Amino acid sequence: MQNQQTPQWLELFTTAFGAKGLVALAWWAGAYHAERIRNLQGTYPILHLQGGAGCGKSTLVSNLWRLSGEPADTIFQANATFAALISNLAKAVNRPVVVDESERAAPAYEPPFAACYEAGTVLRRWAVMGEPELREVTFRGALAVVGGNSPVLRSRSVALDLDSSARTADNQAAVEALYALHISDLTEFLTKVQQYQDMAVFCMGKAEALAFELADQVNAQLTIRDARNHAQLIALLDFLDTLFHVPAAALESAKAEVRRMAWHTVGRTRGPIED
Numbered sequence: 001m002q003n004q005q006t007p008q009w010l011e012l013f014t015t016a017f018g019a020k021g022l023v024a025l026a027w028w029a030g031a032y033h034a035e036r037i038r039n040l041q042g043t044y045p046i047l048h049l050q051g052g053a054g055c056g057k058s059t060l061v062s063n064l065w066r067l068s069g070e071p072a073d074t075i076f077q078a079n080a081t082f083a084a085l086i087s088n089l090a091k092a093v094n095r096p097v098v099v100d101e102s103e104r105a106a107p108a109y110e111p112p113f114a115a116c117y118e119a120g121t122v123l124r125r126w127a128v129m130g131e132p133e134l135r136e137v138t139f140r141g142a143l144a145v146v147g148g149n150s151p152v153l154r155s156r157s158v159a160l161d162l163d164s165s166a167r168t169a170d171n172q173a174a175v176e177a178l179y180a181l182h183i184s185d186l187t188e189f190l191t192k193v194q195q196y197q198d199m200a201v202f203c204m205g206k207a208e209a210l211a212f213e214l215a216d217q218v219n220a221q222l223t224i225r226d227a228r229n230h231a232q233l234i235a236l237l238d239f240l241d242t243l244f245h246v247p248a249a250a251l252e253s254a255k256a257e258v259r260r261m262a263w264h265t266v267g268r269t270r271g272p273i274e275d
Helices: 008-031 034-041 057-067 082-090 113-117 169-180 187-195 197-204 207-217 224-244 248-265
Strands: 046-050 093-100 121-128 131-138 140-146 157-161
Touching: 008 034, 008 046, 008 057, 008 093, 008 140, 008 157, 008 169, 008 187, 008 197, 008 224, 008 248, 034 093, 034 140, 034 197, 034 224, 046 057, 046 113, 057 093, 057 140, 057 169, 082 093, 082 121, 082 131, 113 121, 113 140, 157 224, 157 248, 187 197, 187 224, 197 224, 207 224, 207 248, 224 248
Parallel strands: 046 140, 046 157, 093 140
Antiparallel strands: 121 131
C-alpha cells in the first residue's frame, strides 16, 4: 500500500508530540486490533504515560481521542468505584480505554490491570434478589494508564515518560494547529486503521523476530516479556507508516525511542510477576 504524501494531521501530530507521541500513536492504532493481536501473540502491552504536571499527558491523550472521533476528555477517573471501572473495561472491544491514576491517593482497591494485559478475566459484581453474584467478563480492548505506580504495570507496560522541559514553541504551535483542524480532517486515521486489519496482522507477525533483535541491540538481559512488549510497538510503527507514510526521520526517531524504553526496563526493580 503506497501513500504519496504524509497527511497534514500526522505532520502536525509529529511536530507537536515528537518521537514519544508517535510511539503513543502507534500503540493507539494497535488498540483497535487488540483482540486480534492477543489471539496471535497472547498479550498486548499496557501504555503507561508518566511525567509531572504540565508535561503534556492530558494534551496527548485528548488529541488521540480526537483522532478517534470521540470527545477529547474521554478518560476514566480512578477515583470512581471499582464496579464502574469493571463496567468500563467490559464494554471495550478492540478499542482503547484510558484510566487516569495520577490523582489517586491511597487506593481503595487494586485495579485489575494484570487481566488487561493478557485479556484475562475481570469480575463484575452486582446484587440479584438480595444476593451478591459474580459474573466473569473478559477484557477485549487495550488499556492506557496515566500516572500511577502500580507494581502490576512494571512488566506489562510500555512506559512513555513525558518531559515538560523538552517542549518548544514549535510544539505548542503544532498543538494549536491540531486543535484548529475540523474533525472531518481527522477521520482518515480511524477509518484506515480499522479498514486494514489484515495489514495490522501482517505487521504484527514480525514482532517475535523483532523481540530477539531488540535483545541483541539493547541488552541480552532484556526479559522475553519486555522484549515482546516493545517489539510490538516497533511493528505497529511500521503499520502506521504503511497507512500514512510517516516521514523517515520521524519513524527512525520513534523506533530509537522504543529501543531506549526497552533499555530502561533492564534491571529495574520488579514486583512478583503473575502469569
